[in-house]
Amino acid sequence: QVQLVQSGGGVVQPGGSLRLSCTASGFTFSSYGMHWVRQAPGKGLEYVAFIQYDASNKYYVDSAKGRFTIYRDNSKNTVYLQLKSLRPEDTAVYYCAREEGKWLQLYPWGQGTLVTVSS
């Protein structure tokens, strides 16, 4: 079945780095754009980044620009989010999601991975 499985995450000190991974199965990964969305503890959903199916186009929300990098390896069916210069306010559950169709609806989502930035 169509599935996204995430890995990475953990506890990191302010200023540190972390790489999140999202591995797809059950569909032709190289045909779909991928997104990252995060959710701070007890808060709502915040959009983070997007990468086109062939990596030819990327987008970052302002708070991620210059610190986060989205990239993909279509041979490994995996999209990554490299997090650098992390701040306490980056503490959140990070979700990857597939862009399913022309209406930019997000389906499915990964199970989420918690990033905690704390000294």
Add this chain to the structure above:
Amino acid sequence: DIQMTQSPSSVSASVGDRVTITCQASQGISSWLAWYQQKPGKAPKLLIYAASSLQSGVPSRFSGSGSGTDFTLTISSLQPEDFATYYCQQARSFPLTFGAGTKVEIK
């Protein structure tokens, strides 16, 4: 950025009730709107896309309507498994933005 305003922030309802959640965009987004359901500790689940199209596998008691700036998610007869938080999301332009969420609680 397009701002999405959801209301109410929470609603208490009973099984069998009809529940309506509204979402207003800060500018016209045509039908570029999706609705998601999220249960505690779980990833969001797509319910509706293109404002009114039901995602495959989603029960027909869920429906969406609206266009432009004003949208509605309706649950026609609330079921026990529907108690959750619901989010709208605009897809008209980047960054994709979400409403603050509506928590549907048991009355």
